[in-house]
Amino acid sequence: MFSGLSAAVGVLAATYILLLAALRSSQDAEEPPSISYSIPFITPMLNMAAKGTKFHRLMRSNDCCQLDWCQQGDLTSDHGYLMSFPKYVHAALSTGPGLGVMNRRSIQVIAKSLNALARQGGATVDMFTWIRHELLLASTEAVYGPRNPFRDPAMEEAWKSFKAREYMVKVWEQYFDERSFEQGSELIKARVKINDDFQISRKETARIELGGSQAILSNTLPGTFWVAYHIFSDPVALKDLREALSKGVYTDDNGVRTVDFSHVKSSCPILLSTFKETMRVHSLSTATCIAMEDYKLNNEYLLKKGSTVMMPATVQHTNRDVWGSTVDDFMHKRLVREPGVKGPNPIAFRGFGGGTTLCPGRHFASTEILMFSALLVLRFDLYPVTGKWVAPPMTKSPLVNALPIPDWDFQVEMRPRDDGKPWNVCFSGYDKDMEIVAEDIESVAPILAH
Numbered sequence: 004m005f006s007g008l009s010a011a012v013g014v015l016a017a018t019y020i021l022l023l024a025a026l027r028s029s030q031d032a033e034e035p036p037s038i039s040y041s042i043p044f045i046t047p048m049l050n051m052a053a054k055g056t057k058f059h060r061l062m063r064s065n066d067c068c069q070l071d072w073c074q075q076g077d078l079t080s081d082h083g084y085l086m087s088f089p090k091y092v093h094a095a096l097s098t099g100p101g102l103g104v105m106n107r108r109s110i111q112v113i114a115k116s117l118n119a120l121a122r123q124g125g126a127t128v129d130m131f132t133w134i135r136h137e138l139l140l141a142s143t144e145a146v147y148g149p150r151n152p153f154r155d156p157a158m159e160e161a162w163k164s165f166k167a168r169e170y171m172v173k174v175w176e177q178y179f180d181e182r183s184f185e186q187g188s189e190l191i192k193a194r195v196k197i198n199d200d201f202q203i204s205r206k207e208t209a210r211i212e213l214g215g216s217q218a219i220l221s222n223t224l225p226g227t228f229w230v231a232y233h234i235f236s237d238p239v240a241l242k243d244l245r246e247a248l249s250k251g252v253y254t255d256d257n258g259v260r261t262v263d264f265s266h267v268k269s270s271c272p273i274l275l276s277t278f279k280e281t282m283r284v285h286s287l288s289t290a291t292c293i294a295m296e297d298y299k300l301n302n303e304y305l306l307k308k309g310s311t312v313m314m315p316a317t318v319q320h321t322n323r324d325v326w327g328s329t330v331d332d333f334m335h336k337r338l339v340r341e342p343g344v345k346g347p348n349p350i351a352f353r354g355f356g357g358g359t360t361l362c363p364g365r366h367f368a369s370t371e372i373l374m375f376s377a378l379l380v381l382r383f384d385l386y387p388v389t390g391k392w393v394a395p396p397m398t399k400s401p402l403v404n405a406l407p408i409p410d411w412d413f414q415v416e417m418r419p420r421d422d423g424k425p426w427n428v429c430f431s432g433y434d435k436d437m438e439i440v441a442e443d444i445e446s447v448a449p450i451l452a453h
């Protein structure tokens with residue numbers, strides 16, 4: 004018994020010494036200090052598991068800069084599938100006819116559904132569940148086309164639990180075998196093309212689409228919920244937005260209203276700011292890149308060639324030096340950019356990542372979220388059935404999400420603000436990109452390119 008215990012203590016001590024030696028030998032003295040390494044490599048993992056979505060924020064207050072256990076192999080010379088991916092999908096998601104078709108389709112789906120809800124006089128819904136369903140249908144109709152597998156409620160159920168993966172693979176196999184993607188968006192066609200070019204079979208393509216559909220849905224759906232939550236729980240934001248958005252609504256002689264989405268995109272900076280402020284407050288993403296050469300950050304910290312640099316958005320989004328004393332407050336107009344007014348540095352907003360891994364889906368996602376929010380604000384009043392707006396916590400949300408899933412749902416009563424007649428939607432032709440991230444801002448993009 005005693006010798007068994009001594010052996011176990013011996014093994015633990017030897018493991019500890021080995022881990023410490025591995026840490027020390029792989030780290031240059033000029034590199035940023037290691038974080039919470041009472042047990043090297045293990046403590047950060049345990050902390051991350053225990054503290055979940057609060058992990059990075061807490062680490063920042065420890066004055067730490069590096070997750071030493073993130074060092075990886077050499078990705079700087081990879082010309083394979085993953086590194087080629089952007090070349091294929093970025094064109095399909097950039098401003099142009101392909102993206103235009105996707106945007107229009109998703110908005111039509113949303114408008115039709117809200118028309119039906121207004122006609123029936125509103126409803127009481129679980130807010131997160133309802134928004135998730137609306138955005139899931141709108142996004143997947145836009146991407147997968149008329150043979151969208153998510154039209155079958157069984158597919159939505161499977162996606163929600165993510166447990167019925169083999170069932171979903173079978174559905175995707177049928178979708179690709181029957182060449183249904185040919186009637187879908189440029190995006191889904193591009194994703195099939197890269198797989199074909201890399202000689203990936205249709206069976207594997209079906210499996211890969213499990214991940215592809217995650218990228219399309221996993222952030223847009225909770226993101227839309229949080230935007231709606233912040234708008235409707237704040238009477239000032241709601242009033243400001245209604246005033247601004249109603250300028251883009253036209254009523255014809257028969258009393259039929261039309262929302263011009265070009266107005267929402269081009270002339271409603273408060274809505275874009277509300278969306279970005281929601282992302283500032285809630286983002287969980289961690290941008291990751293590889294140092295291509297040795298680099299001295301701030302002339303102080305060495306980033307060694309080949310090492311992985313991880314930049315959690317939550318740390319940047321809660322930096323008091325950047326956002327000022329109101330950093331902990333939600334301010335819907337904080338990110339309105341006005342000529343001659345010095346606002347926060349646009350580079351500080353990292354909701355969609357940045358640099359080479361900047362989210363290519365940001366224009367599609369932002370357009371969809373803004374248009375849904377605009378229609379909801381214009382057409383409905385929302386009342387929580389408990390009588391009070393209480394923000395659900397999000398401690399259980401998976402860290403792989405860039406935007407968190409609320410820990411619990413709650414009911415809201417939706418009451419139409421009008422006579423329930425259908426509203427039309429139109430685009431009067433504005434096709435410029437919105438200034439979502441620094442890379443989209445004409446005066447900032449060239450600085451970032453250097």
Ligand code: HEM
Binds near residue numbers: 226361
């Ligand atoms: C509000 C919704 C969304 C948020 C917050 C979001 C956030 C992000 C973030 C933070 C990254 C960068 C990850 C990194 O730096 O490693 C990313 C990458 C990516 N996103 Fe999104 N995303 C959203 C919607 C979408 C949509 C709708 C699509 C597709 C239609 C999409 C496709 C992608 C792809 C393909 C990448 C990988 C880019 C690359 O590494 O080249 N995203 N997204």
